[in-house]
Amino acid sequence: MxxxxxxxxxxxxxxxxxxxxxxxxxxxxxxxxxxxxxxxxxxxxxxxxxxxxQGLGSNTVAVIPGRQPSGPSDFAQIFSDSLKEKDFTALKDKSNVPTAATIMPVVFGSQGSSYGDETYRLTIFGVSDVFPKIFKIVPDKGAFFTQEDVQGLSESVIIGSKVKDELFGASDALGERIKINNRPFRVVGVLPKKGQVSFFNFDDMAIMPYTTAQKYILGIKYFHRFIIEADLQQNIERTAADVKLTLRESHNITDTAKDDFFVQTQADLAxxxxxxxxxxxxxxxxxxxxxxxxxxxxxxxxxxxxxxxxxxxxxxxxxxxxxxxxxxxxxxxxxxxxxxxxxxxxxxxxxxxxxxxxxxxxxxxxxxxxxxxxxxxxxxxxxxxxxxxxxxxxxxxxxxxxxxxxxxxxxx
Amino acid sequence: MSLIEVKNLEKTYTEGESATAAVCGITFSIKKGEFVAIMGPSGSGKSTLLHILGFLDRPTSGEYRFDGKTISEFSDDEIAKVRNEEIGFVFQAFNLLARTSVLENVKLPLAYSGVKENLWNNLAEKAIASVGLTHRLRHEPSRLSGGEKQRAAIARALINNPKVIFADEPTGNLDSKSGETVISILQNLNEKEGRTVILITHEVDIAEHAERIIHIKDGKIESDLPVAKRRKASHI
Structure with a gap:
C-alpha cells in the first residue's frame, strides 16, 4: 500500500x-x-x-567588596567596607595592573531630594568622570562633570529622566538647584530615558562625583565597587588576575580563601x-x-x-x-x-x-x-x-x- | 482441472477442555468455472467451510489446494495476497464502509494490490457499470437500497478480476426481487465470464440457480449432487 x-x-x-x-x-x-x-x-x-x-561593556571587570558567599555562615562577615582609597591608588598604578585602561570607583545609596514643593526619593550614584565611557551613556542636555569636579568635591549632579519628570515636570532643569540630603546641588546634565541598563536604572538616579557622594551624602570613606575596563578583550582575564593580586597585597591577604572582595568579569556574569x-x-x-x-x-x-x-x-x-x-x-x-x-x-x-x-x-x-x-x-x-x-x-x-x-x- | 481441492478437511474449536468440531473430514473438489451452492442448517459447519475456502480461516488439519498450490504452506502475508488477487467475497451484511461513496468502497481492494493508482477509478467504474450501479457512483451506502448495496459489494468483489467469488448468504438480507437481481448477476458472471462461484444459502430456491449443490450436516457432506432442473434468474 x-x-x-x-x-x-x-x-x-x-x-x-x-x-x-x-x-x-x-x-x-x-x-x-x-x-x-x-x-x-x-x-x-x-x-x-x-x-x-553587554550594556556595561564586555571588557569590564567589577570588583565587589565582601566574600563571594558560598554558604549561609559567610554572610556573617561580609566585609562590605573593604574597598578603600589606598586600593584605588594601588589599582591605578600601571605597574600593578598594566592592562587597565580606566578605573572607576562607584558608591551608591538611596536619598530623598526636593525641588520647590516637589520631592522624590532617588538613587545616588557616585562615580568619576569616566562614567560616560564605561556605561556608554551621555547627557542629552548639559554635560558630564569633569575630573576637576571630582577632585574639588563639586556639588554638581546629572539627573535621570524620571527624576527630571518628578521634580521639574515639563520645565527646564538645567542649571536649577535641587536639594539632596538638605544640600543644594546644581543640575549640570539630564540623561536620556534609558530604562534598565545592566541592572542599573539610570532614569531613577542622581549621578555625582563619588567624592561628593562619599563626604556629603553617604558619610563613608570606602567604595561599593570598582569598575575596571581592560584595554583589549584578550586582556580581560589578565586584568582580573592582576586586580586580585594587587588587592590581596594591599589587604595583606596570603590565603586566597580569606579574600574580602571578589572580582567578576562580564563574561563570568554572562x-x-x-x-x-x-x-x-x-x-x-x-x-x-x-x-x-x-x-x-x-x-x-x-x-x-x-x-x-x-x-x-x-x-x-x-x-x-x-x-x-x-x-x-x-x-x-x-x-x-x-x-x-x-x-x-x-x-x-x-x-x-x-x-x-x-x-x-x-x-x-x-x-x-x-x-x-x-x-x-x-x-x-x-x-x-x-x-x-x-x-x-x-x-x-x-x-x-x-x-x-x-x-x-x-x-x- | 480442479480449482479447489480439499482432502479430509477438519476444523476444531478448542475452548478450555472441550473441543467442538465444526468441520470433520470433508473431501471434495470444485472445477474452474463451476457454480456450486453449499447448503445446510445453521451450525452445520457450512460457514466455517466457506471461511476456510475463502482464506479467512485455516483448517486444523487436512489439505487444501487452491489452483494447484497447497495453502497450509502459505504465510499470513501470502494469504493476504491471495485474498486480494485471487478471490472476491460477498457477505450477507454487505460490509460496505459507511460515509464512503460506492466508488471508494469498490476501490478498497485496489489499495492493497499492485495496481497503479491512476487506473483505480477506471477499473472501479467498469466494475460498477457491470452491476448496473453507474447512477449511484457517488452515493454513500446509507442512501442505497439493500439490493443496490449488495450489487456494490459484488462490484467490489470483482474489482481485482478474481478467479472465484465466494458469496455467504448474499440474498439473506434482501427481498425476493432484489435477491433475484443479485443471483442473476452471479449467474451471469458464471456463465458469461466463466468465473467460479461458490454460494452459501439455506434457501432451496436460491441454491437451484447453481449447477451443483453440496449439503452439509454436522460438519460432514450429506450429499453432493448436480441440479437436475437449473433455475435461470430472469432479471438484470
Missing part, C-alpha cells in the same frame, strides 16, 4: 469524527504550546540578560546568568512535557475506542487483502497525523502567545524584549508530537492489526 493512500485513509478516519479529533489533540496542542512558549520566553530572557550585561536561564527553561520544559504524556494517554485511549468502533472495517480490509502491516500502518499513521496536527497547532499557539507576551513585557517593564521564534523548539515540538503519536499509537494499532477477520466481520 502506498504512503499517499495511507495518509488519505488517516485523514478520512480523522475527519469522520471532527469534534472528537479536536478534543483529543487539545492535550497535545496545550503541551506543545507550553513548551514553545517556555522555550521562546527563555530565549528572550536570556538574550535580554546578555544584552544587559555565562552564569545564561546557565541559570537555561536550567530554568529546561526545568519548565520538563514540567510542560508531563502534559504531553497526559495528552499521549488521551490519544491512546481514543485510538483504542476507534479501533473497537471500526472492528468491522478492519475485518473487511483484511478480507479484501490487507496484511497485518497494512492495518498497523493505517492506525499508526492516523495516530501520528493526529498528534502532528496537534503539534503544528501547538507551535502556532505557543508562538502567538509568546509574541503577545513579548509585546506586553516590552510595554510594561520598558525592557528591550524581543520576540524570538524558537525554530529549534518548533522542530523539537514537531518531532516530539509525532513521536507521541508513534509511542501511544502503537498499542492500539497492534490491537487492530491482530484482529481475526472472521471475528471482526461478525462484530456488532
Amino acid at each position: 502506498r504512503t499517499s493512500h495511507a495518509f488519505k485513509l488517516a485523514a478520512i478516519g480523522l475527519k469522520a469524527n471532527k469534534s472528537r479529533t479536536l478534543l483529543t489533540i487539545l492535550g497535545i496542542v496545550i503541551g506543545i504550546a507550553a513548551i514553545i512558549l517556555i522555550m521562546s520566553l527563555g530565549q528572550g530572557a536570556q538574550n535580554l540578560i546578555l544584552a544587559q550585561v 555565562s552564569s546568568l545564561g546557565l541559570i536561564t537555561s536550567i530554568l527553561t529546561l526545568f519548565l520544559v520538563s514540567v510542560a512535557s508531563i502534559s504531553l504524556l497526559v495528552g499521549g494517554v488521551g490519544i491512546m485511549n481514543i485510538m483504542l475506542v476507534s479501533v473497537t468502533e471500526r472492528t468491522r472495517e478492519i475485518g473487511l480490509r483484511k478480507a479484501v487483502g490487507a496484511t497485518e502491516k497494512n492495518i498497523l500502518t493505517q492506525f499508526l499513521l492516523e495516530a501520528i497525523t493526529l498528534t502532528s496536527l496537534g503539534g503544528v497547532a501547538g507551535i502556532f499557539v505557543g508562538a502567538l502567545l509568546s509574541f503577545l507576551i513579548s509585546i506586553v513585557l516590552s510595554r510594561a517593564i520598558g525592557a528591550d524584549w524581543h520576540f524570538i521564534f524558537p525554530w529549534s523548539a518548533a522542530l523539537v515540538g514537531l518531532v516530539v508530537s509525532g513521536s507521541v503519536g508513534l509511542i501511544f499509537g502503537i498499542y492500539p494499532a497492534r490491537q487492530a492489526s491482530r484482529k481475526d477477520p472472521i471475528e471482526a466481520l461478525r462484530y456488532e
Whole structure:
C-alpha cells in the first residue's frame, strides 16, 4: 500500500469524527504550546540578560567588596567596607595592573531630594568622570562633570529622566538647584530615558562625583565597587588576575580563601546568568512535557475506542487483502497525523502567545524584549508530537492489526 | 482441472477442555468455472467451510489446494495476497464502509494490490457499470437500497478480476426481487465470464440457480449432487 493512500485513509478516519479529533489533540496542542512558549520566553530572557550585561561593556571587570558567599555562615562577615582609597591608588598604578585602561570607583545609596514643593526619593550614584565611557551613556542636555569636579568635591549632579519628570515636570532643569540630603546641588546634565541598563536604572538616579557622594551624602570613606575596563578583550582575564593580586597585597591577604572582595568579569556574569536561564527553561520544559504524556494517554485511549468502533472495517480490509502491516500502518499513521496536527497547532499557539507576551513585557517593564521564534523548539515540538503519536499509537494499532477477520466481520 | 481441492478437511474449536468440531473430514473438489451452492442448517459447519475456502480461516488439519498450490504452506502475508488477487467475497451484511461513496468502497481492494493508482477509478467504474450501479457512483451506502448495496459489494468483489467469488448468504438480507437481481448477476458472471462461484444459502430456491449443490450436516457432506432442473434468474 502506498504512503499517499495511507495518509488519505488517516485523514478520512480523522475527519469522520471532527469534534472528537479536536478534543483529543487539545492535550497535545496545550503541551506543545507550553513548551514553545517556555522555550521562546527563555530565549528572550536570556538574550535580554546578555544584552544587559553587554550594556556595561564586555571588557569590564567589577570588583565587589565582601566574600563571594558560598554558604549561609559567610554572610556573617561580609566585609562590605573593604574597598578603600589606598586600593584605588594601588589599582591605578600601571605597574600593578598594566592592562587597565580606566578605573572607576562607584558608591551608591538611596536619598530623598526636593525641588520647590516637589520631592522624590532617588538613587545616588557616585562615580568619576569616566562614567560616560564605561556605561556608554551621555547627557542629552548639559554635560558630564569633569575630573576637576571630582577632585574639588563639586556639588554638581546629572539627573535621570524620571527624576527630571518628578521634580521639574515639563520645565527646564538645567542649571536649577535641587536639594539632596538638605544640600543644594546644581543640575549640570539630564540623561536620556534609558530604562534598565545592566541592572542599573539610570532614569531613577542622581549621578555625582563619588567624592561628593562619599563626604556629603553617604558619610563613608570606602567604595561599593570598582569598575575596571581592560584595554583589549584578550586582556580581560589578565586584568582580573592582576586586580586580585594587587588587592590581596594591599589587604595583606596570603590565603586566597580569606579574600574580602571578589572580582567578576562580564563574561563570568554572562555565562552564569545564561546557565541559570537555561536550567530554568529546561526545568519548565520538563514540567510542560508531563502534559504531553497526559495528552499521549488521551490519544491512546481514543485510538483504542476507534479501533473497537471500526472492528468491522478492519475485518473487511483484511478480507479484501490487507496484511497485518497494512492495518498497523493505517492506525499508526492516523495516530501520528493526529498528534502532528496537534503539534503544528501547538507551535502556532505557543508562538502567538509568546509574541503577545513579548509585546506586553516590552510595554510594561520598558525592557528591550524581543520576540524570538524558537525554530529549534518548533522542530523539537514537531518531532516530539509525532513521536507521541508513534509511542501511544502503537498499542492500539497492534490491537487492530491482530484482529481475526472472521471475528471482526461478525462484530456488532 | 480442479480449482479447489480439499482432502479430509477438519476444523476444531478448542475452548478450555472441550473441543467442538465444526468441520470433520470433508473431501471434495470444485472445477474452474463451476457454480456450486453449499447448503445446510445453521451450525452445520457450512460457514466455517466457506471461511476456510475463502482464506479467512485455516483448517486444523487436512489439505487444501487452491489452483494447484497447497495453502497450509502459505504465510499470513501470502494469504493476504491471495485474498486480494485471487478471490472476491460477498457477505450477507454487505460490509460496505459507511460515509464512503460506492466508488471508494469498490476501490478498497485496489489499495492493497499492485495496481497503479491512476487506473483505480477506471477499473472501479467498469466494475460498477457491470452491476448496473453507474447512477449511484457517488452515493454513500446509507442512501442505497439493500439490493443496490449488495450489487456494490459484488462490484467490489470483482474489482481485482478474481478467479472465484465466494458469496455467504448474499440474498439473506434482501427481498425476493432484489435477491433475484443479485443471483442473476452471479449467474451471469458464471456463465458469461466463466468465473467460479461458490454460494452459501439455506434457501432451496436460491441454491437451484447453481449447477451443483453440496449439503452439509454436522460438519460432514450429506450429499453432493448436480441440479437436475437449473433455475435461470430472469432479471438484470
